[in-house]
Amino acid sequence: MKKPSPPHVAHPWHGVSAGDNVPEVVTCYIEIVPTDAVKYEVDKTTGLLCVDRPQKFSNVPPSLYGFVPRTYCAERVGKRCEQRTGKSGIIGDGDPLDICVLTEKPITHGNILVRATPIGGLRMIDKNEADDKIIAVLKGDSVYGNLKDIADCPQALVDRLRHYFLTYKMSPDAKSPTTEIAEVYARDEALEVIRLSIEDYQAHYGTP
Numbered sequence: 001m002k003k004p005s006p007p008h009v010a011h012p013w014h015g016v017s018a019g020d021n022v023p024e025v026v027t028c029y030i031e032i033v034p035t036d037a038v039k040y041e042v043d044k045t046t047g048l049l050c051v052d053r054p055q056k057f058s059n060v061p062p063s064l065y066g067f068v069p070r071t072y073c074a075e076r077v078g079k080r081c082e083q084r085t086g087k088s089g090i091i092g093d094g095d096p097l098d099i100c101v102l103t104e105k106p107i108t109h110g111n112i113l114v115r116a117t118p119i120g121g122l123r124m125i126d127k128n129e130a131d132d133k134i135i136a137v138l139k140g141d142s143v144y145g146n147l148k149d150i151a152d153c154p155q156a157l158v159d160r161l162r163h164y165f166l167t168y169k170m171s172p173d174a175k176s177p178t179t180e181i182a183e184v185y186a187r188d189e190a191l192e193v194i195r196l197s198i199e200d201y202q203a204h205y206g207t208p
Helices: 075-085 155-167 187-205
Strands: 026-032 038-042 049-054 064-067 098-102 112-126 133-138 179-186
Touching: 026 038, 026 098, 075 112, 075 179, 075 187, 098 112, 112 155, 112 187, 133 155, 133 187, 155 179, 179 187
Parallel strands: 098 133
Antiparallel strands: 026 064, 026 112, 038 049, 064 098, 112 133, 112 179
């Protein structure tokens, strides 16, 4: 009798669809949650969730954090950053598009898929690399689920996200942040960044 084949686990970046209604609703792969004292990151080769580094300082992510599958930040995302900021020499950071997902629920671990609705984003620049952070709300969430745009989000929460990404790489002796948030943008721009990151993915990896 032939033994059954072992179960196949999809690669969370390349083997998972971003969803049927992308970019209005996106499937997200969550790597880290607000209680994590370790930064986890998907290994691009194997698709396994690995320890990237312990959180060096007191910063903790204020939301679920991960990426949108089958996206890639390359030429188009970098060019969009140049257009919006007036800076030159900006390139994409060579990673899938990052996303922060707001929810009231205490989700306690990563390595999961969630569906979320984009409402805006942070145009972060790390050295000369575009490193956008899409801000989204967990679909169906009782508290955040009805938010339509970043303007509907409590300013204190947006500030908390900005502060985290401006300081999460800073040492106590640093004089200034190593990253820059050039723009907090609304839903329409977030959808455009997602579209461009999908086009970048298809240009580099082909259409699934």
